[in-house]
Amino acid sequence: MPLDSSIPSHLRCPRTRTRRVSDSWNPPVPMYSARGEESVQNLVMAYLGVQSKGDEMKGRACAAFQNILQSFKQPDGPGRHDLVQFVDAEGYLNLIAVAYWIDPTTYDKWNESPAISHWWASEDRLKEGVGYFREVLRPRMEQFETIFTHEHGPLEGVSILLGGMSEPIIEHGYWGSMRDRLPLSQTDTLDPSGTLTLKEGTPALGGRVIVGGHQNVALIRSGEDWSLTEGEERRTWFEDIEPVLHEGMNYLRDDGLESGCYCNRYLHHMDENGNLLEKGFGYSLWRSITNLEQWAESHHTHLQIFVTFNRLAKKFKNLTLYHEVSVFDAANQYYEYINCHPKTGLLRAV
Amino acid sequence: MPLDSSIPSHLRCPRTRTRRVSDSWNPPVPMYSARGEESVQNLVMAYLGVQSKGDEMKGRACAAFQNILQSFKQPDGPGRHDLVQFVDAEGYLNLIAVAYWIDPTTYDKWNESPAISHWWASEDRLKEGVGYFREVLRPRMEQFETIFTHEHGPLEGVSILLGGMSEPIIEHGYWGSMRDRLPLSQTDTLDPSGTLTLKEGTPALGGRVIVGGHQNVALIRSGEDWSLTEGEERRTWFEDIEPVLHEGMNYLRDDGLESGCYCNRYLHHMDENGNLLEKGFGYSLWRSITNLEQWAESHHTHLQIFVTFNRLAKKFKNLTLYHEVSVFDAANQYYEYINCHPKTGLLRAV
Numbered sequence: 001m002p003l004d005s006s007i008p009s010h011l012r013c014p015r016t017r018t019r020r021v022s023d024s025w026n027p028p029v030p031m032y033s034a035r036g037e038e039s040v041q042n043l044v045m046a047y048l049g050v051q052s053k054g055d056e057m058k059g060r061a062c063a064a065f066q067n068i069l070q071s072f073k074q075p076d077g078p079g080r081h082d083l084v085q086f087v088d089a090e091g092y093l094n095l096i097a098v099a100y101w102i103d104p105t106t107y108d109k110w111n112e113s114p115a116i117s118h119w120w121a122s123e124d125r126l127k128e129g130v131g132y133f134r135e136v137l138r139p140r141m142e143q144f145e146t147i148f149t150h151e152h153g154p155l156e157g158v159s160i161l162l163g164g165m166s167e168p169i170i171e172h173g174y175w176g177s178m179r180d181r182l183p184l185s186q187t188d189t190l191d192p193s194g195t196l197t198l199k200e201g202t203p204a205l206g207g208r209v210i211v212g213g214h215q216n217v218a219l220i221r222s223g224e225d226w227s228l229t230e231g232e233e234r235r236t237w238f239e240d241i242e243p244v245l246h247e248g249m250n251y252l253r254d255d256g257l258e259s260g261c262y263c264n265r266y267l268h269h270m271d272e273n274g275n276l277l278e279k280g281f282g283y284s285l286w287r288s289i290t291n292l293e294q295w296a297e298s299h300h301t302h303l304q305i306f307v308t309f310n311r312l313a314k315k316f317k318n319l320t321l322y323h324e325v326s327v328f329d330a331a332n333q334y335y336e337y338i339n340c341h342p343k344t345g346l347l348r349a350v
Numbered sequence: 351m352p353l354d355s356s357i358p359s360h361l362r363c364p365r366t367r368t369r370r371v372s373d374s375w376n377p378p379v380p381m382y383s384a385r386g387e388e389s390v391q392n393l394v395m396a397y398l399g400v401q402s403k404g405d406e407m408k409g410r411a412c413a414a415f416q417n418i419l420q421s422f423k424q425p426d427g428p429g430r431h432d433l434v435q436f437v438d439a440e441g442y443l444n445l446i447a448v449a450y451w452i453d454p455t456t457y458d459k460w461n462e463s464p465a466i467s468h469w470w471a472s473e474d475r476l477k478e479g480v481g482y483f484r485e486v487l488r489p490r491m492e493q494f495e496t497i498f499t500h501e502h503g504p505l506e507g508v509s510i511l512l513g514g515m516s517e518p519i520i521e522h523g524y525w526g527s528m529r530d531r532l533p534l535s536q537t538d539t540l541d542p543s544g545t546l547t548l549k550e551g552t553p554a555l556g557g558r559v560i561v562g563g564h565q566n567v568a569l570i571r572s573g574e575d576w577s578l579t580e581g582e583e584r585r586t587w588f589e590d591i592e593p594v595l596h597e598g599m600n601y602l603r604d605d606g607l608e609s610g611c612y613c614n615r616y617l618h619h620m621d622e623n624g625n626l627l628e629k630g631f632g633y634s635l636w637r638s639i640t641n642l643e644q645w646a647e648s649h650h651t652h653l654q655i656f657v658t659f660n661r662l663a664k665k666f667k668n669l670t671l672y673h674e675v676s677v678f679d680a681a682n683q684y685y686e687y688i689n690c691h692p693k694t695g696l697l698r699a700v
Contacts, residue, residue: 176526191372297525307654311650
């Protein structure tokens with residue numbers, strides 16, 4: 001059977017830029033992309049976080065986080081959310097609800113409703129001893145791509161809302177395939193322009209800080225689910241792969257700016273009670289997809305991950321991998337930090 | 351100053367295929383391409399070899415090799431030649447004269463002159479107890495590219511005949527830049543078609559064997575000169591880089607077929623008396639440039655070389671590196687083996 005394109009048929013258009021590989025490209029293993037309805041034109045990805053330090057603040061952090069989860073039950077709330085957490089390099093616990101909408105009008109109604117907008121705008125948020133942040137990103141479908149290792153494996157993230165899966169795709173198994181999966185790459189170089197700007201506040205002083213994005217900031221959510229692994233495969237994940245992945249994530253977290261990575265979080269899924277699940281993902285924001293490509297293709301911290309994955313790929317049966325990548329128009333990014341430490345999210349990069 | 355293109359101005363043409371990177375690409379370090387006169391339209395690269403096994407055959411091999419060197423002094427001989435050697439996986443010593451012409455008419459005159467053509471065609475060549483081979487490749491300039499680390503460093507190989515060097519080029523520092531440096535890639539995918547064919551003889555029986563090439567076979571000559579290195583840089587070359595390079599060369603030599611590498615030789619330069627010089631190159635023939643790209647970009651044996659080079663690149667001052675890459679029309683390849691063992695050159699792949 002001929003290979004499918006990762007680009008959905010309704011988003012294919014006359015190219016002004018060629019795909020890197022020719023039509024005869026034959027990927028070594030099959031991979032898949034999530035597929036949505038043609039009616040879906042924009043996505044909303046809201047990373048809503050609570051930040052705290054020390055065991056004595058954990059109760060307050062959890063209460064704050066529960067408020068965010070409750071807010072999802074308001075009318076027009078997200079179609080889907082994931083709960084994740086991580087401890088950052090400064091030792092802060094960050095609890096994050098990742099909420100997805102496949103209709104920005106619904107998101108806008110939710111976000112602009114008094115229950116939501118007043119809560120986030122309230123001065124009370126500045127007095128609770130915890131930090132809050134919102135990173136809200138709205139790619140057009142032309143600016144969004146996914147890849148999954150398993151045809152019938154679990155969809156993840158916003159792809160669960162999209163609901164479908166492609167046939168095996170041609171655009172994978174070579175550097176540059178991530179870009180080639182983005183429909184907009186058919187006609188656009190996806191070059192960045194502008195810079196991050198401080199719209200309000202001063203990171204070093206805490207309080208409320210709003211950061212403005214720039215054209216073609218890129219986001220990757222790159223995840224793995226090891227919950228179904230057993231025996232040798234499970235041992236391989238814990239002993240051979242995860243440590244190398246962890247090291248790459250730490251590089252991006254600590255020194256990513258030199259590679260054009262604005263921030264990186266290596267996140268662990270949890271349930272509503274805070275129990276860790278056996279899956280996770282790296283979340284990172286980049287100056288451009290070119291910077292992301294360059295790190296992935298040439299930096300030893302990623303090549304180490306790549307070689308390790310490749311070497312062991314034959315052993316994988318139940319370990320499932322996926323990623324979702326987006327680029328954003330400048331106007332489709334909103335970054336707000338409330339009483340967060342100055343290395344949080346984009347604060348370290350602005 | 352804006353970056354130069356590796357593609358000489360007279361070979362630039364309206365593109366039907368885009369370069370992988372946009373005009374804003376900024377390579378991390380400067381690199382250069384050799385430049386010839388516009389009048390040069392085709393190159394001829396002749397790898398003329400003598401194969402022998404055991405010390406007792408060395409005298410005959412050297413005599414045979416001297417015959418080849420003498421033949422260069424005939425009218426219309428090569429403008430330039432390199433002498434190299436290596437011991438192959440079967441333990442045979444291979445002495446190779448790499449001869450270059452920048453005018454195929456001159457080569458044809460030389461090659462078809464009785465002194466040359468009769469000597470190669472003679473039955474005597476079958477009775478001397480040594481093997482001979484000729485691998486003669488004729489790229490059009492649209493099918494040829496080079497890269498050099500040093501602006502004023504030594505030109506090498508056929509580039510010495512071209513004589514000039516570009517300004518710093520844009521097409522390097524990313525996977526796919528090799529292809530982007532080939533002028534033909536502006537309009538062509540460089541996909542292979544056809545297969546190697548046995549035109550005459552039987553490899554297992556020895557004697558005279560002629561192999562036919564196919565469309566878009568690719569050749570890389572990738573070299574290094576460590577003669578000017580000193581101290582720490584020299585130690586780095588011998589202890590950290592060369593062993594990793596050697597391992598990659600051995601992989602291609604022994605198992606390259608699975609990656610689309612028809613043959614690989616890790617060659618050491620020598621002078622006319624057989625004394626080794628402090629430079630060498632890998633020579634390999636590939637089913638296609640896509641196969642070469644795929645090995646370089648994803649196989650651990652090359653990524654190991656790549657990461658090692660990158661990690662240590664800052665230390666390099668006097669170690670010079672270069673490569674020349676060509677793809678060939680089916681008709682512009684000639685492979686002849688006389689009494690060579692069946693793993694020689696393309697014999698193992700046909």
